[in-house]
Amino acid sequence: MDRKALDRVVYGLVWLACLAPLLWLAWRGFSNDLGANPIDRLIRELGVWGLRLLIIGLAITPAARLLRQPRLIRFRRTVGLFAFAYVLLHLTNYVVTDQWFDWTAIGKDILKRPFITVGMAAFALLVPLAVTSTNWALRKLGPVRWRKLHRLTYLIVPLGVVHYYMLVKADHQPPLIYGAIVAALLGWRVWEWARKRRAAGA
Numbered sequence: 650m651d652r653k654a655l656d657r658v659v660y661g662l663v664w665l666a667c668l669a670p671l672l673w674l675a676w677r678g679f680s681n682d683l684g685a686n687p688i689d690r691l692i693r694e695l696g697v698w699g700l701r702l703l704i705i706g707l708a709i710t711p712a713a714r715l716l717r718q719p720r721l722i723r724f725r726r727t728v729g730l731f732a733f734a735y736v737l738l739h740l741t742n743y744v745v746t747d748q749w750f751d752w753t754a755i756g757k758d759i760l761k762r763p764f765i766t767v768g769m770a771a772f773a774l775l776v777p778l779a780v781t782s783t784n785w786a787l788r789k790l791g792p793v794r795w796r797k798l799h800r801l802t803y804l805i806v807p808l809g810v811v812h813y814y815m816l817v818k819a820d821h822q823p824p825l826i827y828g829a830i831v832a833a834l835l836g837w838r839v840w841e842w843a844r845k846r847r848a849a850g851a
């Protein structure tokens with residue numbers, strides 16, 4: 650198989666892997682397998698998959714460097730866009746099935762429940778990244794400004810973890826584990842940045 654064909658196969662597999670949780674959730678929904686409170690379960694599952702994909706997106710650059718596989722970087726945008734799609738569905742589910750389009754109640758929720766405020770802030774910051782994910786936007790902004798804007802993920806992903814941590818009532822272990830992974834991924838970036846600065850100064 651030549652390189653182009655292999656690239657297409659890998660790309661297809663990445664798409665399939667990103668879509669699989671959604672298809673699995675849809676299947677479980679249709680077969681009444683989402684427990685006693687399916688709406689709540691669906692919101693939670695979409696949220697957790699949104700967060701997982703955001704973290705995977707954050708892990709691609711360190712993985713590409715450490716494994717010496719720069720071609721991995723090409724999948725960052727696809728994974729990021731899928732993360733956005735899951736979070737958008739998470740939010741849509743909340744608006745439609747949890748709040749029944751009651752915008753006053755949603756507004757009150759954003760102001761009164763801090764975990765909703767934090768989730769909404771993370772979503773609001775995600776929107777410009779999703780909108781500028783086209784090749785056209787990349788050309789318009791130029792690579793330097795585009796990269797700077799997309800550094801917002803360093804804020805968005807921790808906000809996603811904080812949102813998760815704030816809403817759990819009993820078992821704080823899962824959000825803490827996600828938090829530790831995010832801290833390690835951001836820590837690696839700080840270390841890389843310091844290493845490059847030292848090398849430039851030497």
Ligand code: HEM
Nearest residue numbers: 693696697699700736740743765768769771772809813816
């Ligand atoms: C980047 C943005 C966001 C991420 C990564 C995210 C992630 C999550 C995660 C991981 C959970 C918990 C899942 C679990 O318990 O297994 C969750 C729950 C939830 N999120 Fe989000 N979320 C985001 C934005 C939002 C927004 C914008 C809203 C609504 C305005 C929202 C509303 C909720 C609600 C209502 C729950 C369920 C709370 C409960 O069942 O008590 N989230 N989210």
